[in-house]
Amino acid sequence: MKETIAPCTDTRLQEKVPLIHYQVAMSQPETHLFEVTLRLGGYNASTLDLKMPVWTPGSYLVREYAKHLQDFAAFANKKPLTWRKISKNHWQVETGDVSEVTVKYRIFANELTVRTNHLDATHGYFNGAALFFRLPGFDRQPIYVTIVPPRPEWQVTTALPAVPEQANTFFASDFDTLVDSPFEIGSHQLYHFDVLGKPHELAIWGRGNFRVQQIIADIKKIVEVEARMFGGLPYERYVFVLHLFAQAYGGLEHKNSCSLIYQRFGFRDRDKYDRFIQLVAHEFFHLWNVKRIRPQELEVFDYDQENYTSCLWFCEGTTSYYDLLIPLRAGIYDVKSFLNNWGKEVTRYLTTPGRKVQALSESSFDAWIKLYRQDANSGNSQMSYYLKGEMVSLLLDLLIRSHHDNQRSLDDVMLKMWQKFGRDEIGYTPQQLQQVIESVAEIDLSDFFKRYIDNTDELPFNQYLEPFGLQIVAETEQEPYLGIRVSSEHGREVIKFVEAGSPAQLAGIDAGDELLAIDGVKVSASHLSDRLKDYQPNDTISVAVFHHEELRIYPVTLAFPRASKYLVQTVDNPSDLQKQNFSGWLGASLTSMR
Ligand SMILES: [Zn+2]
Numbered sequence: 001m002k003e004t005i006a007p008c009t010d011t012r013l014q015e016k017v018p019l020i021h022y023q024v025a026m027s028q029p030e031t032h033l034f035e036v037t038l039r040l041g042g043y044n045a046s047t048l049d050l051k052m053p054v055w056t057p058g059s060y061l062v063r064e065y066a067k068h069l070q071d072f073a074a075f076a077n078k079k080p081l082t083w084r085k086i087s088k089n090h091w092q093v094e095t096g097d098v099s100e101v102t103v104k105y106r107i108f109a110n111e112l113t114v115r116t117n118h119l120d121a122t123h124g125y126f127n128g129a130a131l132f133f134r135l136p137g138f139d140r141q142p143i144y145v146t147i148v149p150p151r152p153e154w155q156v157t158t159a160l161p162a163v164p165e166q167a168n169t170f171f172a173s174d175f176d177t178l179v180d181s182p183f184e185i186g187s188h189q190l191y192h193f194d195v196l197g198k199p200h201e202l203a204i205w206g207r208g209n210f211r212v213q214q215i216i217a218d219i220k221k222i223v224e225v226e227a228r229m230f231g232g233l234p235y236e237r238y239v240f241v242l243h244l245f246a247q248a249y250g251g252l253e254h255k256n257s258c259s260l261i262y263q264r265f266g267f268r269d270r271d272k273y274d275r276f277i278q279l280v281a282h283e284f285f286h287l288w289n290v291k292r293i294r295p296q297e298l299e300v301f302d303y304d305q306e307n308y309t310s311c312l313w314f315c316e317g318t319t320s321y322y323d324l325l326i327p328l329r330a331g332i333y334d335v336k337s338f339l340n341n342w343g344k345e346v347t348r349y350l351t352t353p354g355r356k357v358q359a360l361s362e363s364s365f366d367a368w369i370k371l372y373r374q375d376a377n378s379g380n381s382q383m384s385y386y387l388k389g390e391m392v393s394l395l396l397d398l399l400i401r402s403h404h405d406n407q408r409s410l411d412d413v414m415l416k417m418w419q420k421f422g423r424d425e426i427g428y429t430p431q432q433l434q435q436v437i438e439s440v441a442e443i444d445l446s447d448f449f450k451r452y453i454d455n456t457d458e459l460p461f462n463q464y465l466e467p468f469g470l471q472i473v474a475e476t477e478q479e480p481y482l483g484i485r486v487s488s489e490h491g492r493e494v495i496k497f498v499e500a501g502s503p504a505q506l507a508g509i510d511a512g513d514e515l516l517a518i519d520g521v522k523v524s525a526s527h528l529s530d531r532l533k534d535y536q537p538n539d540t541i542s543v544a545v546f547h548h549e550e551l552r553i554y555p556v557t558l559a560f561p562r563a564s565k566y567l568v569q570t571v572d573n574p575s576d577l578q579k580q581n582f583s584g585w586l587g588a589s590l591t592s593m594r
Contacts, residue, residue, distance in 0.1 A: 018043045020141055022132060025148035026185070030121045032110040033070075034131060038103040048074075048093040048101055049086075049136050053303035056129035056179060058252050058290070059115040061372035062306060064088065065130040068108040068117070075102045089304070091133070107131055112243065114182075114252035114259040123154075123186030123205050125243070125259075127252075128172075128179035134303055135175075143172045149185055157184045157203040159239045159257035176301060180254045180291075184241045191216060195223040199237045206244030208264035215267075221330035222281050226322075229411055230288050230418050238287075240280070251279050253286030274341065277332055282323035289322075289414065290315040292422040299427030310430055312364035313453065317389010318410070321397070324390075328586065335588035339470075342394070343568040346461065346472060349391055350566055353500050354382040360389060360453045361430070376511035380500040383456075391459055392452050398464045398585070399448075400441045406584030412440045469571050469578030469590045474563035479532035480539065481559040486515050486525040493525050495545070504543070507556040513545035520544075537561070570594060 019041040026034055040048070052066040066089040074081040076098035083093040095101055109117035109126060117126040135141070147156045147168040160170035160181045172178035188205040193216050200223070202216060219240065227233045239257035244264035252259045260279055266272040290298075295311035309315075324345075328338040349355060363371065363385040370382050397410035416436050421428045428436075438445050451457040461472045483502020484495050493515040498505045517523055518541055523531050535541060537560045544553045570593045571578065582590040 017141060018135075018138060019144075020135065020138065021144040021146070023146045023148060024126070024131070024183075026119055026124050026150050027148075029119050029124060029150050032108055032119050034107045034109055034117065034119055034124065034126065036105050036107060036131060038101075038133065040101040040103070040135075041099070043095060043099050043101055046094070046096055048095045048103075050091045050093070050103065050133035051136060051304065052089040052133055053129040053179065054089055054305065055303065056115050056127050056252075057298065057301050058254075058286075059372075060306075060312070060367040062368065063116070063130070068130070070106050070108065072105045073103070075104070076100060103133070112245065112248075112261075114243075114250045114261055123184065123188060124149075125182065125184050125205070125241075127182045128175075129303065132175075132178060139175045141174065143175065143178050145170045145172065145178070145183075147183065147185055151187075154186050155188070155190065157188065157190060157201060157239060157241065158182065159237065159254065161237075177255075179301075179303075181257060182241065182252075182254065182259050193220065195220050196227055196233055198233055198235070200240070201238075202240045202242065204242045204244065206264055208244040208262075208267060210244075210267040218277055218327075218330070218332050219280055221332060222277070222284055222326055225326050225330045226281070226285055226288075229414060231415070234292065234423070235287070249275075249279070251283040253283045253291055255287055255291045258283035258286070274327065274333055274337060277327045278323040278341075281326040281330075282319055285319045285322050285326065286315075288418055288422055289319050292425055293414075293417045294421075294425065294427050295433075296427030296429050299425070306368045308365050308368070310361040310365045311428075311433060312367055313360045313385040313389035313392065314433055316386045317360075317391075318393040318414075320386050320390035321393035321410075322414075335586050336593065338586065339568045339593070343472075343566060345387065345390060346568065347564075347566045349387050349459075350474075351564065352383060352387070353380050354378065355388065356456050356458075357381050358383045359456050360385055360392060363388070376497065379497050388459075391461075395452070395459060395461075395464045396437060396441075396448075398468060399443070400437075401585055402464075402467045402581065403441060403443060406581060408440055409585075413437050416440060465568075466571065467578060468581045468585055469574035470568055470582070471571050473567050473569050475565040475567060477529075477561045477564045479529055479561060480535055480537045481562045482528075482532060482556065483559075484509060484515075484528075486528055488525045493523070503556050503559050507543070507554040508552070509543060509545060509554055509556070510547060513547045513552075516544040516546065516551075518543055532558070 297309035483499040
């Protein structure tokens with residue numbers, strides 16, 4: 001879709017469609033309040049409905065953005081108009097026969113995440129879904145946004161095109177585009193660079209130990225590798241917004257931009273830098289997968305309620321598989337790092353008991369009530385569609401590759417999904433997704449989908465890895481198995497997780513209990529593993545905890561040690577075919593792994 005830039009003073013008034021113009025001011029940023037003014041011209045109905053979205057695409061949780069709204073007022077010819085609330089996020093203004101309406105409100109913005117709003121003395125950041133009203137019936141109308149920064153040195157960065165000769169004024173071709181284009185306002189560092197002839201910007205808020213030239217060089221490589229996969233860049237300009245602060249991590253994808261949050265001192269350590277680069281590769285990959293290649297249920301966003309889809313495993317999990325693979329292809333890290341990183345993901349997967357309870361398609365469908373709403377039972381009852389989706393995507397890639405001598409791969413699935421659905425933004429159904437994968441693989445995958453996507457069968461990693469000369473090897477813990485995870489919180493040792501069916505659970509230990517002592521001696525989270533190494537399987541220990549402030553002492557019989565770590569290793573004496581398959585997949589020699 002191409003955007004046309006029209007000046008604010010166009011002729012829509014004569015066409016009997018309203019001209020929608022938002023102004024966003026922030027005269028006292030330290031109060032965290034954005035001051036929003038909506039000016040509506042050429043309006044010709046007796047009531048005006050205004051609805052604040054309850055969620056933002058890409059983050060599947062009802063966040064009730066309307067809760068941050070205050071001081072609502074509506075005017076015509078400077079006189080107040082009557083209004084009432086219809087529901088939690090729905091305001092209705094009596095407009096009578098006026099055609100020029102002004103609506104004013106303020107939005108409290110003090111939540112520093114990629115999908116919420118944040119305003120303080122250092123900057124302003126907002127997402128359209130959390131700041132602007134949707135006008136039902138006028139979703140396809142263009143919208144103008146003028147930003148009024150509190151200080152002259154504050155600049156405005158957004159993927160929306162600027163309206164010429166109107167200071168800090170931007171144009172969105174419709175409401176979806178407005179919601180899909182977050183704003184960064186402040187004295188952030190702004191870098192411009194071209195990739196494949198197209199302009200890109202990187203806006204960085206916050207100090208950190210990054211080297212900007214390294215980040216830009218690596219971003220360029222990622223953009224090039226992903227563009228090559230999909231046959232070019234489907235945008236005219238792209239913006240990366242990067243927020244840096246303490247122990248932060250997160251990203252949100254958009255069509256022509258992405259927002260990233262990362263720890264400010266996470267750029268020198270190699271592993272941490274790799275994780276940052278994977279985040280970039282992930283959000284950028286989404287500009288195709290999920291922003292343009294969308295499940296049918298996300299083809300038209302319903303901003304009033306949950307949009308259920310069973311395909312998030314493909315949107316997020318496949319994107320997660322590629323966020324590991326792309327930096328390898330871009331030469332940012334080597335094949336050892338790739339397999340190390342993947343081994344860590346396999347470990348996370350195989351040590352999550354919920355994989356035996358929740359199927360991948362169900363995890364996707366229930367994202368709204370489960371993945372985004374973790375509790376003490378989540379590990380026992382849920383499987384992340386990111387993590388298992390990534391595992392399943394790797395298996396599908398290996399399956400296609402081994403059936404076609406590496407001449408076909410999951411890349412062909414992505415390209416086909418792009419050509420068939422993404423380019424014209426036609427939503428796909430789960431059946432169409434399966435058909436595309438099957439058409440590339442030339443294999444009937446109904447059994448695969450039934451077992452690994454719609455049910456909870458264990459994934460046969462080694463069966464799929466063996467043709468590529470690799471295997472997953474379990475490393476067993478030294479200590480006997482108790483089955484709890486503990487963390488130190490303000491001097492208290494809190495049991496965060498009790499594994500279903502573990503000795504700890506069978507004995508009665510509960511998540512939330514405060515761990516005090518084992519066999520009468522104080523124990524801390526950091527020393528728990530060492531303390532357990534002094535015991536043997538079948539030994540009975542006494543575990544003292546506070547359960548709701550009451551002292552409880554449980555006898556617990558320890559079990560045999562469990563595998564706590566899984567490594568990806570090469571098979572012994574790999575054949576020529578295995579070596580060939582490996583290098584066809586990862587572009588490196590299998591013997592380099594030894
Ligand atoms: Zn994602």
